[in-house]
Amino acid sequence: MLDVYKIREDFPILGKKVNNTDLIYFDNAATSQTPNQVIDVISDYYKQHNSNIHRGLHSLSADATNKYERSRTIIKNHFGALHEHEIIFTSGTTHGINIISSGLEKLISENDELIVSEMEHHSNIVPWQMLCEKTGSKLKVIPINDNGTLNMNEYKSLLTPSVKFVFINHVSNSLGIINPIKEIINLAHTNNSKVLIDGAQGAAHFKINLSELDVDYYVASAHKLCGPTGVGFLYGKSVLLNSLPPYQGGGEMISNVTFNKTEYADLPHKFEAGTPNISGVIGFGAAIEYMNSIGFNHIESYEKELLDYATENLKKIKNIKIYGDVDDKISVISFNLGNHHPSDIGSILDQYGVAVRTGQHCTQPIMDHFNIPGTVRASFSFYNTKSEIDLFIDALKKASNMLG
Amino acid sequence: MLDVYKIREDFPILGKKVNNTDLIYFDNAATSQTPNQVIDVISDYYKQHNSNIHRGLHSLSADATNKYERSRTIIKNHFGALHEHEIIFTSGTTHGINIISSGLEKLISENDELIVSEMEHHSNIVPWQMLCEKTGSKLKVIPINDNGTLNMNEYKSLLTPSVKFVFINHVSNSLGIINPIKEIINLAHTNNSKVLIDGAQGAAHFKINLSELDVDYYVASAHKLCGPTGVGFLYGKSVLLNSLPPYQGGGEMISNVTFNKTEYADLPHKFEAGTPNISGVIGFGAAIEYMNSIGFNHIESYEKELLDYATENLKKIKNIKIYGDVDDKISVISFNLGNHHPSDIGSILDQYGVAVRTGQHCTQPIMDHFNIPGTVRASFSFYNTKSEIDLFIDALKKASNMLG
Amino acid sequence: MQSIQQIQDQIIDEFEFFQDWSEKYQYLIDLGKNLPNFNDNNRIDSNLIKGCQSKVWLNSSFDDNIVKFEADSDAIISKGIISLLIRVFSGHKPEEIIAADINFIEKIGLNSHLSQTRANGLLSMIKQIKIYALAYQAKK
C-alpha cells in the first residue's frame, strides 16, 4: 500500500496556494510534479559535479560522465532494454519522434505507406505528415470507435504489404485509453512492418519491458515521469538504430572530422550531438529511482482507485459527458458539462484552485471526431487524494451553477 | 571593479576538493560553473511553479508561461534583438545550427557554395557537410594563418557570387581568438551572402548587440554562460526565420492539424516543437541577469587581466608552445609542453586538482593544421584568481619534471 | 456620447461593487448571455481572432466616420469580456480608437483572474480592434 500523505511531503509544490486557496493539481498528463529527491539531485549536480562530459580527462568530468551514464543504465534496466546503447537521450518525446521521422527520409519511398491513428498527439502526426510530404509516401489513419478505442478491425485491414511503419501511442493523452500495443506490434510484425510506440503517457503509469514487447522504437519524456523538463529518451533496437543516419551534426556524434570525410561515432553518441542536458539526464535517472522506490504496482493500483472514485462521482453530475469511458484506462478523465465551453469550466475551476487542462490537448482529430471544441481533462497522479477529488467535484458543481 | 572572492561565494562547486586537494577549475570553455542565483531559480521553479506552458488556462500554467517568456525578453534585451520572436529557445548551440542547416535544404542548390573556416568547432562543420551532401552544394574553407587567426585575404577571395552563406565562430573555442565578425558580416553582405555566427564562446565574455552587428543568425548555449545544461538560443532576423520551414513537427509548433492539412504556428513557436526545457530556459534568464549584475565590462577586463598574467608566466616555462598567442583573445590558452602528449599533462594536472581540457577540443582541422594530436587548454572565467593560476603553473612544472 | 476614457471609468466604478472574483465572473457571464445576437453571415474564418482558446469572431462596420463592432464567442466568459470591449470601443471615431489607452482591465482586477492564455486572447482582441480602426482611418 501507498501512503499518499507521506508521499505528498516529497512534493513541495503540492502545498502551494493559488487564488488564495489550496492548489489541487489535476494536470498531471501535461506535466507531472517533481519530488525533492529529484530537485536535490539537480541542485547537487550544479553544486558538486557540473562539468562537460565524455571527452574530459579531469576528475570532475569523469564524475559527471559517470553520473550521466549511470542514468542510462537505470533507464535501460527499468524499461528492459538489452543494451545501454539502445537508450538515446533526447530533449523529449517530440525530439525522439523527429529523430526517427528524419532518419526514415532515405528509407521510405513513394510506394510505401505509414499508419497512424486518429487518437495521436500532434507530435505523433505532424512529423509523419512532413515525412510523407518529403517522400511521397502515404499516411493512413486508424479511426477510433465512438467509445474512443482504436478500431482494431480497421487496423487489420489497413495493414497491407506496402505498410512499412505503424506509429501509435501507448496511452491516449486526451482520453487516457490504454491501447493493446502488444497485439498492435505482433500484427505489424506479421506484416513486416516496424512499430514506433509513443510512450509519453504510458511510461509513467506502469512498468513495461521493451525487449519483451518486441517494440522497434519507443519514446517518452521525463517531465511526465516526475523528472525534469527538457529530457526524454528514444529506445530503438540496436540493428535499427544502426541503420539510421545521424540526426544532428555536431560534437560527440563524430569520431573523425576532416574536410574530406567525416566518420560518425557509434551508438548512442551518433544521436547525441552537442553537449546534452546533463543535469536533466541525471535528474531523469533519479526520478525513475524515486518512482521505483514507491513501486509501480502500488502506483498503478492507487491511480486506478482514484480513477474509479472520480468517475463514479462525476457521473452523478447532471449533463456530464465523459469521453473514452472504458475499462482500460489510466487516471485521466476527459469530459464536458452540458453545452458549456471547456474554457469556461476551466477558468472557474482555477478560481477554486483546481488545475485542469482544457481544450484540444494537442489531439485535434479526436475533437473533430466528436465534433466538440475540446474537453476538460482532469488527470490524477499517485500523489493526489480522494479528498482533492471531492473538492474538485464540488467546484465543478459550483461552476455549473454559475454558468447556469 | 570586481570582487572575485565575494563572487566565488556564489559558486558552491569552487569550494570542492578533488583528489584530496582544492579544485582549480580551468575548463570554463567546455562548460561554465553555475551560481546559487541560478541553481535556486531552478529549484524554486520545481518547488513553486512547475507546469506545462502556453496552452494552460490555470494559474500555475500562467505562472510558468510568464516566467518562460520573461526569459525570452531578458535574452532579447541583453543581445539586442528587435523582437522577442527572433529568439528561439534551443537545446544548445548544436541544435541551433542544425535548425538552420536543415531549414536550408530546400533553399540551397547544387550551384551554391557555402563558406566555413578551418577553426570551426565540429558542430559548425558537420551540419554543413551533411547539407552539402544532400544538396550537392560546395563547402569552401577559409584557412587560418600560423598564428591561428583567420586568413582574411583568403576569405575575401573565396567570397564569390555563388556563395550563399558564411558560417564562422565568434571566438575559437580551442585557441580563444576573437574573429573580426563585424568585418566578416559586412563583406558577406556586400556579396549578398548571409552569415551565421556560432557564438558558443563569444556570448559569455562580452556584451554584443545583434541588430547593430546586422548578423543574420547567431547561436549560443546557456551552459557556457553560467546557465544550465540543455538550453541555448538561436537568434535570427524575423524575415529569415519566417522563410525557413519548421525543423521538428509536434505540439506547440502548429496552429491547426487535420489529416488533410496542417498549418504551422507563428514565430517563435514554429521552431519550438514539444514541451521545451522550461526550467532550463528560466535558469538561462537568471544566468544572464546574474552576469549583468556583475557587469560585462568588469568581466571582460578582469578576464583580460587573468589572461595576461597567465600568458606571461606560462611563457617563462621552458619548451612551452602557445597556439594562437595574439592580442584579440578571450581568456583561453591552448599550449603544449615539449613533446609531451597533452593527455599526459592533463592527467598529472588533474592529480593536483587542476581541471583543464586536453585533446582536439572538437576542432580536429586546427590540430591537423598544426600537425599535433591536441593541446592542453586552460580557460579562465571571472570567478578564477591569480593564485589559482600560480598553483596551476606550479603543477605544470611538476608535471614537466615527472615526464622528464 | 461619452469618451472611451469615460466609459472605462464607468466600468471601473461598476466593478468596485463586487466583493470577490465570483461576483465578477457572474457579471461577465450575464453580460455574455445578453450580448446582442451576432449576424450569422459574419461567423466566417476571416473574422476569427487568433490566439484565443475559445473561438472569437469580430466584425466591424464604418459609417459616418464611426466604427461599430459586433462580436461573438463559443465561450460565455469570453463573450462577457467582448461585451465590455464593445461597450468601450464601438461607436467611436477611428482616431479615438487608435489613440485609446486601455486601462480598465487591470483596474477592475480582471488581469489576475484571467489566465495568461485568456489574457493573450484579450490582447489579440484589442489589437484586432485597433487594426480595424487603422484600416478605416487609412481609407478616409
Add this chain to the structure above:
Amino acid sequence: MQSIQQIQDQIIDEFEFFQDWSEKYQYLIDLGKNLPNFNDNNRIDSNLIKGCQSKVWLNSSFDDNIVKFEADSDAIISKGIISLLIRVFSGHKPEEIIAADINFIEKIGLNSHLSQTRANGLLSMIKQIKIYALAYQAKK
C-alpha cells in the same frame, strides 16, 4: 611461466610499495619509457584502438599456441599502462587470455587515478586483446 593471475598478484604486490599517486605515475612513466620498440610496420590504422584520447596501437602474433602482444602509444602514461597489460597477457594461450579475470587495475588503485576517458581506453585495450585471443582460438 607464471599464470595470468600470478602476474597480476605480483603487480599488486609491487604497487603496495608506493606511498602516493605520484610514485605510481612515476612508475608508469618509467615503464612507458622502457617499453620495447614497436615495429614501425605495425603502426597502421587497423591496429589502432578506438576510444582512447591518445593513439594506441596494438599488434599480436600467434605461434605454438601462444599469443604475443606488442603495443605503442603517443602518450607516455598510456604506454606505461600498456606495458603492464603486455606483461599480464603476452605469452599465454588463447583460452587463458579469454578466461582471464582482470582485477589488478582496481587493486593497484589505478582506477581512481584514471579518468573515465582513460579508463574507457583501458577497457578498449583489454577488449581488443581478448578479441585477438578469440580469433586465434577460432583459427585453431
